[in-house]
Amino acid sequence: MAILMGISDYIIPTVCVLIVMYGLYKEVNVFEVFIEGAAEGLQVAVKILPTLIALLVAVGMLRASGTLDGIVRIVSPLISFTDFPSEVIPIALMRMVSSSASTGLILDIFNTHGPDSFMGRLVSIMFGCTETIFYTMSVYFMAVNIKNTRYTLAGALIASLAGIVASYHLTIAIFT
Amino acid sequence: MLNYLWSFMIIFSIIMAVFGGSMNALTTEMITSSTTAVKICFETCGILAMWMGIMYIAERSGLIDALARRMSPILNFLFPDVPANHPARKYIATNMIANFLGLGWAATPPGLLAMVELQKLNKNKQKATHAMCMFLIINISSIQLISINMVAYRKSYGSLNPTEIVAPSILATLVSTMVAITFAKLMYRKED
Numbered sequence: 229m230a231i232l233m234g235i236s237d238y239i240i241p242t243v244c245v246l247i248v249m250y251g252l253y254k255e256v257n258v259f260e261v262f263i264e265g266a267a268e269g270l271q272v273a274v275k276i277l278p279t280l281i282a283l284l285v286a287v288g289m290l291r292a293s294g295t296l297d298g299i300v301r302i303v304s305p306l307i308s309f310t311d312f313p314s315e316v317i318p319i320a321l322m323r324m325v326s327s328s329a330s331t332g333l334i335l336d337i338f339n340t341h342g343p344d345s346f347m348g349r350l351v352s353i354m355f356g357c358t359e360t361i362f363y364t365m366s367v368y369f370m371a372v373n374i375k376n377t378r379y380t381l382a383g384a385l386i387a388s389l390a391g392i393v394a395s396y397h398l399t400i401a402i403f404t
Numbered sequence: 405m406l407n408y409l410w411s412f413m414i415i416f417s418i419i420m421a422v423f424g425g426s427m428n429a430l431t432t433e434m435i436t437s438s439t440t441a442v443k444i445c446f447e448t449c450g451i452l453a454m455w456m457g458i459m460y461i462a463e464r465s466g467l468i469d470a471l472a473r474r475m476s477p478i479l480n481f482l483f484p485d486v487p488a489n490h491p492a493r494k495y496i497a498t499n500m501i502a503n504f505l506g507l508g509w510a511a512t513p514p515g516l517l518a519m520v521e522l523q524k525l526n527k528n529k530q531k532a533t534h535a536m537c538m539f540l541i542i543n544i545s546s547i548q549l550i551s552i553n554m555v556a557y558r559k560s561y562g563s564l565n566p567t568e569i570v571a572p573s574i575l576a577t578l579v580s581t582m583v584a585i586t587f588a589k590l591m592y593r594k595e596d
Contacts (some may be wrong), residue, residue: 235571240550247462254465265460266453273449281441286410288437289417292429298420326406329413335444335557343563352558352569356551357580359544363405368540369532371516372523376531379591380540386587387545391580398572 229402283332291336312396313347316354320392323358330355350399357391359384448556455552459507468510472497482542482585483535485525492521496539503546515543534595538588545584547577 251258290296296318304314315337323330334351341347361384369377421430462468475497479486486492495518502511518539526533550570558566 232571232575233568235574236567236569239570239574240555240567243550244458247458247465247467250467251461251465254467256461256465258461261460261464262457264457266457268460269453269456270449272456273445273452277441277445280445281438282410284437284441284444285434286413286417288433288440289421289430290413292433293417293421293426294424295417295420326409329406329409331553331557335440335561338557338561339440343558343561343566348558348561348563349569352554353572353576355554356548356573357545357577359546361544364544365540367512368515368519368543369536372519374523374530374532374536378532378537378595379588380532380537383537383541383584383587383591384544387541387580387584390583391545391576394579395572395576398576402572 232402279328280332283328284335287329287332287336291340296336313350315347316351319351320354320358320388323355324361324388326363327360346399346403349403350395353399354392354395357395358388361385361388444557444560447560448553451552451556451559459505462505463507463510468498468501468505468507471501475500482538485533485535486522490521490525492518492525492535495521499539499543500546503543504549506548506551534588534592537591538585541584541588542581545577545580547574547581549574 248258251261287296299318300314303317307314307317319330319333319337322333334355337347337351343349343352361381365377365380365384369380417430421427472494476488476493479493479497480488483493483496486496495514499511499515499518502508502514519536522533522536522539523529525535551573554569554573555566558569
């Protein structure tokens with residue numbers, strides 16, 4: 229497990245160094261391009277802000293009104309045969325529908341439990357291996373007018389479920 | 405979609421607050437969370453800008469294309485129905501590499517072009533081919549190297565080690581992608 233933590237420390241700097249070195253090798257003006265990208269990145273971050281406000285307020289309202297707890301109480305008997313924290317279920321469900329709404333729910337977990345809590349780590353790891361299944365499928369299949377998508381949905385659901393289960397066990401194995 | 409989802413979240417919360425008697429908490433929360441959103445945006449934009457700068461270098465130097473060209477052996481295994489020099493391959497490879505690096509903006513255009521090219525190989529234009537199913541299932545479960553957004557959010561909420569989740573995240577996405585490929589391959593054999 230110490231190896232995994234080491235990889236976590238090394239990977240961002242390594243990726244940066246490799247990319248900058250490749251850029252120099254290809255005679256790209258790396259500094260100028262970096263500035264250009266960073267400017268674009270700032271714009272992206274600011275463009276996300278209205279969405280973030282809309283969804284954090286909505287999720288905050290769900291939490292404060294007790295609705296979120298209600299949903300958790302309804303789903304928790306369904307997964308009571310496992311130790312999987314039921315607060316995470318709404319995030320997994322929401323993630324299939326909307327990326328930004330699920331981000332709102334994840335930030336809510338960070339807010340109530342902290343990013344370094346078991347649940348905070350679990351949702352952090354889970355986030356990468358689930359996708360907005362319905363959105364992605366409709367965009368890609370609609371582009372070519374496919375009506376019969378066959379086993380795509382089943383495959384995407386099974387893969388996401390596997391990712392969630394893997395995240396859960398990894399979180400336990402590494403952090404507890 | 406968000407139209408209904410967002411309206412539902414707000415309206416339902418207010419109804420619940422009326423019955424639960426938590427209107428005061430609700431009002432406070434609305435004001436607090438809008439302020440929090442601005443705070444998070446400010447605290448994450450530095451990390452996101454830094455990462456986007458690096459990724460621009462990757463794109464401009466042709467690194468994404470160079471990696472995509474080395475994908476042939478993997479593509480042979482995943483998409484045996486797509487001929488070796490077919491343009492669909494290039495688009496699929498570019499989409500996969502961009503997703504791997506976490507570049508959504510660079511992944512979608514070649515992804516859609518890949519679907520158009522795969523559709524040209526399709527005999528029944530209404531029904532998805534095996535290659536399309538494989539491509540989308542992998543796309544949805546894609547292996548991701550670093551989800552920088554999550555690192556930035558964790559930092560913003562005071563994590564002592566925001567990047568500690570990077571390696572476990574790669575492992576988790578690796579598992580979901582492996583399951584995706586296995587499932588799609590099994591269905592491929594079963595349905596033919």
